[in-house]
């Protein structure tokens with residue numbers, strides 16, 4: 087038998103409500119039992135990779151998240167203290183029903199399968215922790231993003247005010263802080279004003295993920311709830327931490343909150359801070375437009391973040407209306423020749439006297455590789471370091487107009503990259519961060535673990551780590567949103583008919599594959615799906 091071990095132990099003094107025992111196949115791969123259980127019209131199974139898949143009628147699939155009861159038997163449960171909370175006691179149906187799930191695909195066909203679902207986030211009637219038993223910690227990893235401090239604040243305040251939890255630690259400086267730095271006690275008083283500041287009060291680092299050292303530290307400190315805020319890399323790291331915790335049989339909840347300014351995390355509608363980033367990018371675009379309009383053949387060139395995904399560039403362009411050309415990593419472009427960028431710039435300057443170009447930092451990297459000899463450098467987390475496309479493109483445009491086109495131009499290059507992510511979150515992101523943090527707290531208190539809290543079709547959900555980490559969210563250039571952008575800027579698509587067909591084929595392949603499992607792929611691209 088597997089017993090909960092380590093500092094948190096497995097306490098048995100409360101009532102065991104036998105929660106979910108009827109519904110869930112509560113066996114982890116540790117027990118080695120994989121027999122599907124038929125429950126009403128649902129069939130629940132855990133496959134070889136410990137995925138919890140529940141199937142139902144008419145092509146219904148639930149990709150569930152792990153729960154303590156999967157690997158620790160007979161844990162006691164307790165009434166949710168929110169039941170007696172003055173703010174919530176009057177709210178009808180405040181608790182989330184066990185059967186509530188959120189559909190991943192908002193668009194349905196009459197005879198199509200019901201498709202993939204995730205567990206709905208929110209408070210449960212029963213919790214798996216008593217308030218004074220909880221010892222939570224929060225860590226932030228990866229690059230900065232507006233809203234990090236709001237998420238930290240709301241985890242602390244949510245634990246304190248909703249669940250009466252008093253012990254919350256901040257881990258200093260990302261994953262490596264678990265084993266090489268000090269911790270910071272966090273109380274509502276300490277975090278009271280932090281949402282008004284950019285950055286993260288906990289500090290953040292790249293690299294340094296050492297699963298066993300991190301889990302040792304969690305165990306040694308007696309931590310039993312771990313809140314991990316970070317991007318795709320961080321969520322991969324979180325999933326290793328969860329697996330190790332499960333392997334050791336610890337009653338420690340691991341909850342991820344997805345953070346990425348690039349909006350490159352799949353499944354979720356958008357990442358927090360993205361709205362703020364787009365808003366902030368507008369300020370740079372406005373400045374570029376003012377400069378361009380005022381000079382002779384003025385060109386404003388703005389470089390924004392977006393390593394592999396051009397969402398900030400695309401949305402900032404669509405929002406601004408002043409942009410004549412948007413270049414993103416997903417859409418290769420070329421400079422010379424018919425329908426190339428130089429030809430378009432010349433035409434636009436002749437027509438309009440000025441133009442604005444927005445470029446995502448990851449765009450055109452293959453062109454830079456051709457013209458610059460440089461070793462492939464990586465950051466501490468293993469992410470490829472990009473060459474400065476803004477600077478490179480500025481030089482190329484200047485050279486072209488001086489030597490070949492023989493036109494006077496006035497190019498102003500604005501690089502607001504770090505300004506965009508260092509600001510505090512705007513009002514809409516602040517609300518979003520609050521709900522993400524509260525969802526994570528409710529999930530951990532209810533005994534869920536190994537999940538990321540995220541917005542799916544406007545509903546807060548618990549998503550298994552593997553779904554978040556298996557691929558990246560990218561702009562699909564054969565989808566409607568990019569077509570809208572092209573029609574608003576009138577820029578060349580830089581694609582031949584052949585490219586479009588090939589791109590569509592590539593795009594369709596994974597969709598066909600996933601179709602059997604409920605059309606997962608395209609519906610990930612919520613940002614491209616708005617009709």
Ligand SMILES: Nc1ncnc2c1ncn2[C@@H]1O[C@H](COP(=O)(O)OP(=O)(O)OP(=O)(O)O)[C@@H](O)[C@H]1O
Nearest residue numbers: 228229292293294295316317318319320322323467
């Ligand atoms: N494959 C992985 N396995 C384990 N840990 C990882 C992995 N990839 C990244 N990490 C760890 O996650 C942390 C953050 O990763 P990274 O620097 O890639 O940022 P991120 O979370 O992707 O955020 P962003 O890209 O938005 O800045 C680092 O400490 C890194 O060591």
Ligand SMILES: O=P(O)(O)OC[C@H]1O[C@](O)(CO)[C@@H](O)[C@@H]1O
Nearest residue numbers: 229230347348391392393447465
């Ligand atoms: O310079 P840093 O801190 O490594 O961060 C840069 C990267 O972080 C991101 O903001 C998020 O991954 C990318 O857009 C960017 O390339």
Ligand SMILES: [Mg+2]
Nearest residue numbers: 228317318319
């Ligand atoms: Mg990343």
